[in-house]
Amino acid sequence: MSSAPFSVEEARGLLDAELADAAGRGGLLPADVHELKVRWLGKKQGVVTALLARLKEVPKEEKAAFGAGVNALKQEVEARLDALEAEATARAAARAEAAKAVDVTLPPRVPPVGRLHPLTVVRRRIEHVFHGLGYEVADGPEIETDWYNFESLNFAPDHPARDSVDTFFVEGGGTGRDALLLRTHTSPVQMRTMEGRRPPIRVLCPGRVYRKDDIDPRHSPVFHQMEGLVVDEGITFAHLRGTLSAFAKSFFGGRAEVRLAPTFFPFVEPGVDCAVSCVFCETGCRICSYSGWIEIMGAGMVHPNVLANAGIDPERFTGFAFGMGIDRIAMLLHGIPDLRLLFENDVRFLDRTWG
């Protein structure tokens, strides 16, 4: 360290030189500035303190001016070093940040993203529409009795209508109406609901159903249905049509139309097949088999025998029911080419967002 300067001017010149030198060496860091502060402003050995110590050597008449000059110098040094300190701190922070910099394009650390199965998502979408129409959701067993699955629903024993639903039976069940079977539709839930509650009834019955079909791209021995049931005074066939139409418009889009055609299900009369105008094309496509219509559900007015079997007076109350395959609708909506994809659980299939 050079010896202490003898005058304020000399000190100022020295300061200028030191700061210029520091600036020339590149940006100061907080430690460098601290060093300068100690050197210039240190209470014991700082340059300013040393300069002030010379006051006693200054002639009396110059003492006041000298003192004022040193004070001014001190303030100047403080101001300049404070400014340098702020710069240095910012510089140090920037360097520290720079040291932590990452390649933001590297693969992110993604927390596990779970997924709902498309059948869950589509089922909830259907339920959502019917919630808006005031439907509640009901539930029932999958291992059913012949009574609930068939006989109470107006399928007489040995009736050929049972041919259309190849049924799995469970060993060790009873016989006749007590025979245990895997429900072939969720309609038994309708019967159980009607037994458990009085009209008005407005329920959805979603669930797993079973039919003895070999597995192929369009068949599965396990699939999923969504049935609906409305029973009240004054329920009409026009209400059924209106409800199916409202569903089609909500679910498939406002321009969807429904078309009903007569068919036969033992538990409804009249029974209808319900088709929706194809929402995938204007002029015909593979999905609608170039017909412009896609069959999506069966429906009908609840058969009076079924109401009576549930202890509901069919003269006073009427109702309608409808049922659709959730799997089929999921396949339609998402262009799923093979039903087996829904049950294989290939994670490349599951790891999608289904809406």
Place this chain on the structure above:
Amino acid sequence: MKFRLEWLGQYLPGDLPDLATLRRRLTDVGFIVEGTEGEGKDAVLEVELTANRPDGMNHRGLAREAACALGRAFRDVPAPAPPEGPAAASSLAAVTIEAPDLCSRYSARVVEGLRVREASAAVQERLRGLGMNPILAPVDATNHVLWDIGQPLHAFDLDTLAKKADGLPAIVVRRARSGETLVTLDGVERTLSPEDLVIADAEKPVALAGVMGGLATAITPSTTRVLLESAHFTATAVRKTARRHGMHTDASHRFERGTDPETTLEALDRVTALLLADCGGTVARGVIDAHGTPRPRKSVTLRHARLVSFLGMEVPLERCVEILSSLAFGVREAAPGVLEVSVPTWRVDVEQECDLIEEVIRVVGYAALPETLPHPYNPTWSEPVLAREERARDLLAAAGFAEACTYSFVSAEENSPFASCVDGTPPVVSNALGEPFTTMRSTPVVGLLRAARHNVRRGLGDLALFEVGRSYALVEGRPVESRRAAILLRGRRGVHWASEARPADFHDGSGVVAALFAGFGAPAPAFRPAALPFLAPGRSAEVVVDGKVVGWVGVLSGTLAAEWDLGEVVAADVDLAAIPVPPPPSSVEMPSRFPGSEVDLTVTHPFSLSWDTLAAAVRAGAPSELLSVDAKYLWRGAGVPEGHVKTTLTVAFGSAERSLERDEINRWRDDAARRLLAVPGTAVDGIA
């Protein structure tokens, strides 16, 4: 089912209907025309008929529907009685109905002196048009009548029927006797049972009633005398017989669905006329017409007001009458707006008023129905078990698991290690598709294992799957279905370039179970060491709530993992219904504004001393300021005696009312340390 346009046209006076229009209108009224082949009179319609309309399964029946749908006239084709010879039929054969409940009518004619030839070109062309091969005229004649008016017929070679004591060839309609056999026309020898309805001669069965004739009594080119059968068998009788023998014929198809007992004579007249034309011969005088239990005639009341309120639309009474009349219903207005409707004998489907309403509206057309909605309705109830399932799905998906959907049945072998997951025995499907679809699963985990294997085989080894579904059991013969949340973890967790991945382990499994409980707002369950046959010993636990086992979690046993070819797999299965879900809060306290304090305690203890014991020792007698006890660090190895673990616990204290003093926290810590030390086998750092 195929129909020839020309044949339908026989019952529709005037020009043949336009094929496209006919196709559309038949479909509109419920007879779905799936396709057409050819053009002009040879055009063939492929029609899908529902099981309730056997009356439409013949040309006359479908033509009646077509006439109504097209608004055209229907004209029946008369079948004049054939010229008869002097010999009385009753002197040539005898018919007895011994099972009157199964056969309401058995009509028969006898034709003698015929020469069996081929059927006429016209008959052959019609049958070929429907896809059948003509055989011999008598057989083709019976088929022609079946397709014409729907009455199945059978022709016996009269000379092959065994005679009764009175010397007459006998026809007996009866149940088969145990051990009787019959070789049917298809050459198959069939062993009969009393469930079978048969046509027998004086000695033995000669036909399966309504299903198929016997070979020994069939028409051959040398046949000269035939007995023509035209009968009405009950649907159930024919169905049971056909099903027992695994048979399905044009005749059984119709009898099973219901034929018209009133057509038996007319059908005999028609078939006799065809037979005479092709083979000549003399018709014996009279018809043998035996009756069983007759079916009552049906009459149904239709109230116009009910029709309107049921449909939700107006259809004029006159229109209803017009439609029903055109379908051959007898209609009489019994009172103003009340129709008394007699049902044609062939309409087995019409029983009630709603059936008549359908007749009207299907002809009016469903497109005419207005689209209205029922009045608004406020849902007041929801199924709690479904809500719980839905919440579990959302929680597990949020925890990073992919939802799987697996079959409810698995193979017996796959299920058997897991059978103890539920009480009772696994339900077995008696007519399953075969393995692996025989056994209703005892846990959805079996399905998840199948899913895991599918993925691992495709090189997709890091798996986090769940299924919310049912497990099934029979308990004392009654089915029990419980709602489960099942998970499966396999492979690496936390795969990222910045840090080393680790294999999924037991604690990932117990963690998901804990997260599920936490997501439901339920208190954390206890994990109790358990020896479960399908899990690795030492890495398996029962999930316990209030002392009750509600599920399990663990690492799949090495044996099973090897059988499934899966390596290490972590799985869990929890009974959703057993999660003690509290109601949502009705009032909430302000959280404390005073920061809490944490202290650490390090204890060395035998491995056999569980964390639960340590945590319980800390909690027992702790002040109300104790907030939580958590494990901070576990160390086994250097510096820790063999068979021991060094566990650092973090104990948190806090108060809602005040800041805690360092002195009291230290005192509580020291008290806790002493309680830990009181547990046999422990040493606590810093405490002698």
